[in-house]
Structures are given as C-alpha cells and as structure tokens.
Amino acid sequence: MRNYSVTEFVGFLNAALNEAVFPDGVAIEGEVAEYRVSQGKWIWFLLKDNSSVLPCFGTVWKLRQPLEDGLQVRIYGQPKVHERSGKFSVVVDRVEPVGEGALKRAYELLRKTLEREGLFDPVRKRLLPKFPRRIGLVASRESAAYSDFLRILGNRWSDTEVNSVHVQVQGKDAVDDIVSALSFFSAHPELADVLVLTRGGGSLEDLQAFNSEEVARAVFSSKVPVVVGVGHERDETLVDFVADVRASTPSNAAEIVVPDRIEVGAAVESLRHRLVGRMEQTVGDRLTDMDRSVRVMERGIMSAVSSFRHRQRDLADAFVLFADRVASSSRDLSRLEAGLLTAPDALISRLTERLSSGSRLLESLNPKSVLRRGYAIVRHQGRPLRDATSVAVGGRVDIELHRGQVGARVEDISK
Amino acid sequence: MPQKKSASEGKVDFGRCYAELEQIIDWFDAGEVDLDEGLKKFERGLDLAQKCRQRLSEVEVRVNELKLKFGETV
Numbered sequence: 001m002r003n004y005s006v007t008e009f010v011g012f013l014n015a016a017l018n019e020a021v022f023p024d025g026v027a028i029e030g031e032v033a034e035y036r037v038s039q040g041k042w043i044w045f046l047l048k049d050n051s052s053v054l055p056c057f058g059t060v061w062k063l064r065q066p067l068e069d070g071l072q073v074r075i076y077g078q079p080k081v082h083e084r085s086g087k088f089s090v091v092v093d094r095v096e097p098v099g100e101g102a103l104k105r106a107y108e109l110l111r112k113t114l115e116r117e118g119l120f121d122p123v124r125k126r127l128l129p130k131f132p133r134r135i136g137l138v139a140s141r142e143s144a145a146y147s148d149f150l151r152i153l154g155n156r157w158s159d160t161e162v163n164s165v166h167v168q169v170q171g172k173d174a175v176d177d178i179v180s181a182l183s184f185f186s187a188h189p190e191l192a193d194v195l196v197l198t199r200g201g202g203s204l205e206d207l208q209a210f211n212s213e214e215v216a217r218a219v220f221s222s223k224v225p226v227v228v229g230v231g232h233e234r235d236e237t238l239v240d241f242v243a244d245v246r247a248s249t250p251s252n253a254a255e256i257v258v259p260d261r262i263e264v265g266a267a268v269e270s271l272r273h274r275l276v277g278r279m280e281q282t283v284g285d286r287l288t289d290m291d292r293s294v295r296v297m298e299r300g301i302m303s304a305v306s307s308f309r310h311r312q313r314d315l316a317d318a319f320v321l322f323a324d325r326v327a328s329s330s331r332d333l334s335r336l337e338a339g340l341l342t343a344p345d346a347l348i349s350r351l352t353e354r355l356s357s358g359s360r361l362l363e364s365l366n367p368k369s370v371l372r373r374g375y376a377i378v379r380h381q382g383r384p385l386r387d388a389t390s391v392a393v394g395g396r397v398d399i400e401l402h403r404g405q406v407g408a409r410v411e412d413i414s415k
Numbered sequence: 416m417p418q419k420k421s422a423s424e425g426k427v428d429f430g431r432c433y434a435e436l437e438q439i440i441d442w443f444d445a446g447e448v449d450l451d452e453g454l455k456k457f458e459r460g461l462d463l464a465q466k467c468r469q470r471l472s473e474v475e476v477r478v479n480e481l482k483l484k485f486g487e488t489v
Binding site: 129130131132133141150153154157158159160161162163164165166180181184191261264265267268269271272274275276278279282283285286 | 428429430433436437439440443444448450453454457460461464467468470471473475476477478479480481482483
C-alpha cells in the first residue's frame, strides 16, 4: 500500500477525478436547494433529487443564470475535493434550466435581473435610419426567416445592400454565433446602418438563445441599432425587450427597416410638386413686385412732369406780371417826366390863387369887417350880450361900432 | 468636363438626395427668396427628385454573404 501525505492524496484524488474518471467534466441534473451567494462572489447550493444531495460551488461571474431554490437545472462542471476544507463539491461552470417549467422560471428570473439593470430602458432605444444604405442581417441562411426577410425587403425597397452573417439560431452554437456576429458588426460599423436579428418562431427551448443573457447583453451593447424579429407575434424573448425596435416577425422586420418604394415615390412626387409650386410662387411674387415698382416709377415720373408744367406756367405768369410792371412803370415815368416839365409854372399860379382866396376867406370872417357894414357888438360886463334877460333895466352896456365905442343904460327890456 | 470613372462614385445615395430635396423645400418655405438663388435651388431640386425617382425604379437589393472566423471576415 502506498503512503500519501494529505496534500498528495487530495491532489491525486482531484487528478484522478478530472483526468481519468471525468475528462470531459460532468453534467448532472437535479433541483437547486439552499442557494446562497457569499461576499457577492461565491455561489453555493445543493443539487438534490429524491434520495441524494451534492454540494455545488461556483462564481458569480461564471454562473450568469440566476438561480433559486426549487429550480430544475443541469449543471456542467468538475468534481473536486477542496484542499483547505477537505470538503467535496462540484465546481460548476455552467447551469442550464431543464424542462418547460424551469425554463419559464429561469426566463422570469433573468428578465427581472436585466430589467433592474436597465437593459430594457426605453430611453436608450435608438432611432433607425430612414433610408439605410447597408443592413446587417444576422440569421440562419437556411431559415424561412432569412428568405422571408429578404423577399419583403426586395418588394419594398431596392436602394440598400444587405451584409448577411449566417448563424445558428438554436442549439449549442447559437449563442456564440449570434454574439460574435453582433460584435463583428459593432467592430465594422461601416458594414451596417442597422442590424436585423431574426429567426422563426419556436418553443421556449428553441428560442433559448434569444432568451440568453449573453445575446441580450450583446444586443444591448451593439454600436449599431438592432431590430429583433423573432417568430410570430406571440413569441416574446428577452432579446425583444433589449432591441432598439422589436419586430413581430421576420417580414415585419423588413417593413420596419426600409420604407415602401411606392409610398416614398409618392412622397418624392409631392416634394417635386411643392418645389414647382414654391418656384412659381417666387416668380409670381417677383413679377408682382416688379409691377408695383414700375407703377411707383410711373407715378414718380408723372408727378415730376406735371410739377415741371406747373413751374413752367408759374414762370410764364411771373414773366407776364413782370412785363406788365415794366410797362406800367415806364408809363408812370413818362407821366412823371411830363409833369416835371410843366410843374413850376402851374404850381406858382395855383399857390398864388390859393393864397388870395384864403386871405379873402379870412377877411370875410373878421368881425370888424361886419361892423363896417353897420352891425355893432353889445357887451355887458366885458362879455358879448346875446340874451335880453342877461341884463337888468338900468344896467350898463358897452356898444362897439365900426369906429369908436358908446356906453349906454338899459331903458326897458322886452322878451 | 472630367469623366467619372467608378460606378459607385456616380451612384446616387437615395437618403442623401431625399434629405437635400426636403432641405430645399424648407429653404423655400423659410421666407424671402432670392430669385437667382431660388432658380439654382429649383433646378437642383428637380434634379434630385429625378434622381430619387430613378433610384426607386432601379436595381435589386444586393446581398453579400459574409463569413466570420474568429470575429473577422474571410
């Protein structure tokens, strides 16, 4: 019998298990129990069936599939005796849910996780290009989805190029194929303005790749917007939720990524129509502007001409007035001249005559000359007497005659 | 006039033509239009509409099958 040290024995046991007994690892089916995560890194659970339990160990970064107690799974991994604790467990590399119920449950768990992380957030969904020049197609070349997509695409639109990458859409290679196709297009954005990931409908098991976390994350991190069209409308996969746009079927994906040529043709026609209309309107507006300008100019010229005519008339009138004035002035002048020649004699004789008539008038007004004709002036107390009552009988009056004065007394008075 | 050699160089990009046509209409709609410039844009617009229509009636979708190996095309 051979003697071992503890380390040697544990090492031998592990080597025997992994290299001799299970060189390809093991796949074991059972129900998850006592599931726990320690320090956010290490996963522990028991895998059990009706009569046995098996401790399992894994790491959070390897086992992406969320687990919970009671879930039916198939684990892939290596059995191992741990050196430090001496405990036996299966080191798990991969976990797959088993059976429809477990798949549904696993789907729900993963959906909740991804939703919490924001992979389905509508805010991050990108707009698709209106007229994609290049479409990246990720599909199985043998599938009806592939030919349906291309057929509808060609019916609707021609001005695009399809860069197609053939992938398995179910089975063990599906996830890796799809993930590398998506990351290929992310690395070569010049090959696609939009990506279409499509396959026909199927059972939950068939659609597993489209419910896998890896594909969901690859769609999420794609640099090119992704349209996902899986199966028929009732099929709903996790990748649908992550996609920028979800198509219900492969044909619907084609309808989403390209417009319909007939509709676009009509749109082009209507744009052309509008263009012609705008141009006609522009020319029309300009003609109206010109008409208006011409009218304004015409009015300007007319008013200039008429004001010129007015001025002309004013000038003529002014000239006539001036000529009149000149004529009348010359008439006045000659009259003045003639006057000047005859003036001195006439003036003297006129003045002489006016002088003698004036002195005659003065002479006639002199009271003395009246006295000469026999009239007398009677004064009482120095004032001329005009009224008989102004003097009493016996009062003295003075009478001035043409020559000399007489003093007298009043004898009687009659009124 | 220099001749265009490659076919792709002369190839009409539908999306770009359509967008430019829309821009021209927007330009007309934007207001005061200069007649000379308007005429130029009008001609350009008609040309674009023609190209778009031609493009719509042309060719089939071209499908390139890419083969991936280690994440690259072969």
